[in-house]
Amino acid sequence: MQFNRLTVNIATLLLFAVVQTIAIIPNSLYADSGLSKITRLEISLTWMSASAIIAVLLLWFMNSNIKNPTRLEKQTKEPWVYVIFWCIAGIFLAMFGQIIAALINTYILNQPMESGNTQNLMKIAQQSHILIIYIVLAGPILEELIFRKLIFGEIYNMIKAPKWLSFIIAVLVSSFVFSLAHSDPEHTLIYVVMGTVFSGLYVLTKRIIVPIVAHMGMNGIVVLGQIVFKDQLNDQIEKQSQVSNLIYQTFINMYS
Secondary structure (H helix, E strand, O other): OOEOHHHHHHHHHHHHHHHHHOOHHHHHHOOOOOOOHHHHHHHHHHHHHHHHHHHHHHHHHHHOOEOOOOHHHHOOOOOHHHHHHHHHHHHHHHHHHHHHHHHHHHHOOOOOOOOHHHHHHHHHHHHOOHHHHHHHHHHHHHHHHHHHHHHHHHHHHHOOOOHHHHHHHHHHHHHHHHHHHOOOHHHHHHHHHHHHHHHHHHHHHOOOHHHHHHHHHHHHHHHHHHHHOHHHHHHHHHHHHHHHHHHHHHHHHHHO
16 A cells, blocks of 8 residues: 555644644543543653554555655665664754753853743653653654654755755754744754654665654753653762862962
C-alpha cells in the first residue's frame, strides 16, 4: 500500500493535533469522580502518551510508503555507518548549539535563561513519570515528522533557488513555527539553532531518523539533568559558585 504525500502530510497534522489535545478528555470525564489532581493528571498523560505511540506507528508506516517523495527524499541515502555517526554527533551538536544560543539569548538579547515551557514540563514529569515517555520518545518523533519532514521538507522542496538559500528560508519558517508550537517566543533563537542542527542532519543524510535520534538524545539528557540528577547538579553548581566567589574575593584582596 502506498500513500500520496499530501495525504501523509494531512494525516501528520491531524494526528499531531489529536495528540496535543487528547489529554483534555480525561479531565472532563473524571472531573467529578473524586480522584486526586495527580491521578487525573496521570490518566490524561497516559492517554496522550498512548495516542502519541499509536500516531507514531501509523505515521511511520505511511511515511515509509510514500509514492511521490520530495526531491530530498529521492536522493541516495547515506550508508548506515555514516548515519550512526551523525546520530551520535547530532546529539552533541544539538546540545552545544542549545548552550551557545541560550548564552546569546540571555546575555546579549536579555531574555530569561530558563524556558517556562521546559520548566513546566519538568515539574509535571517529576509528579507523573509517564510524561517522560512522551518527552524522550514519542514527542521527538512526532515533532521531527511535522517540523522537519513536513514543514521544512516541503518548503525546501518547493523553493526553486540555490540549496543554501532554500535551506535558510525553510529553517527560519519551520523553526519559527516550532517556537510558536511550544508557546516560547522568548527563546525563538534557541529553536532556530535547534532547527538548523536537526534540518542540517536531515539534509546531510537524507534520513529523518537522524534528527529524530538526535532530538531524542538531547531531550533524554535534559530529562536526566532536570529530574534524575537534579540534586547532584545543584550541588555541583553551588560548589562551583563558592569556588568562583572565593577566587573573586582573593583577587579583590590582592589588588585592594
